[in-house]
Amino acid sequence: MKFVPDKLVPGALKRPSPPGEQNGRNGSGNGAAPATPVDHLKEGAGDLVGWVDERMGGSGFLTGMLYRKVPKGTNWFYTLGSATLFAFVLQALTGVFLAMYYTPSADEAYSSITHLTNDVFLGEFVRGLHKWGASLMVILVFLHMGRTFFFGAYKYPRELNWVIGVVLLILTLVMGFTGYLLPFDQRSFWATVVGVNINGTGPVIGPYLSDFLRAGPEFGATTLSRFYAIHMLLLPGLIIALIGAHLYLVVKLGTTAPPWLEAETKPKSLREEKV
């Protein structure tokens, strides 16, 4: 919270003082100066946060998360996960607004997309954000994965977080696959035909998987709505839940130091001298 002046941080969210340094905490009114309206205003905000915290708790978790220890040598590569999260939030928000104009039926999907792009105010911009943001998210996911791999951040005790991350990668790619069909132009139609048929080449279960994805043996009336439901209801819920688990483990386990930093151990000689 370096960027927020200390006076503006409500009491419940202030950095916990080390033991034995309680003097001055919450004590701005100790002097004889009468409280000014500004003081009341400041306390009002603090009181509100305190009121919520008294009933909900959670400030301990929040301060613990915000003031958690970060290893030395943390650098810009460590922001790739946050960047991916930003890309996901961007996709979620723009997706909500696109859904306001989109019609998931084979007859009207393409015309609703052209209407959205050409007629709706800033529609082209919002759709462009969603389209390019999708590619951005995939790129950021891979960069984030590369950072984790090359820094060795997947090792004990963080293997579970790696596994969750791999599932999130797969879900992100499925998002891209299902979203590609929705404009329902020639490119997206044939790309989906090819993609579903690639699924079908898997032995034994492949043909049934294709039938499930298409809702029948041919690309049919409900294929588009099926992809739409998967794209905007099923997968976002799964991704949000898994991102929650991913972030929980990040906060709980902490971040790793970059591999080029050696662990700080006490010099042997110092210990031997004391004995």
Place this chain on the structure above:
Amino acid sequence: MADGVDKKNDGSPPRPDPPGYFEGESMTRRNVFSLGVQGLGIVAVSAVALPAVGFALAPVFEREEELWQGVGPLDDFSSEAYTPRVITIVEGIGEAGKTTVYVRRGNPGLSEQEPQLPPEGPDDIIAISTRCAHLGCPVRYVQAASNFICPCHGGVYDFQGKVIGGPPVRPLDRFQTRVSDGEVEIGPRYSVTSQLDPVRARDPGEFTGGIWEYLYPPRPSVPPPP
């Protein structure tokens, strides 16, 4: 837990028997209730989850409706060249439900060249699907070369739809045909092996014949071959 059976030898005072305990009981009242409640929970969850899953999976088990469409009188088609016709294979979704089909009459001369293939009679009607057997792109018939050519990944098929180049894994699919009152009608799709023997319709990319009949098992959603 029954007293005397699980008694710990750690010096703690002996715990009294739970109410209703009798010598030799194998299951406590508490166990019965917890198992019962868990069972009820499973029933309650399945009552919601199973219909939902079945709802999503139902199309896998439903047989596709058979469509038979007329494409013109018998005299429209020759045995030397294909005539393209557009048919609807899925109703109600406009352009996306249509496909091109190449139709010709049987050519006995081809059977003489390759006697191992099923013979073609002059009264047969052969309708070749344009769905590439690689990944499903639409192929085009080029009269000058008497070949079918796929624009996506370079698959090439000969006059009968057999693969002669590129990545496709089997010959082009065909449609069942019949002639009623001099009008040629096109029916459901079926796939063929490399020897042009009919098999149940497959998706593109799936091999036919031999062990592949087991690795790509028949789907309930498509009709049997002719």
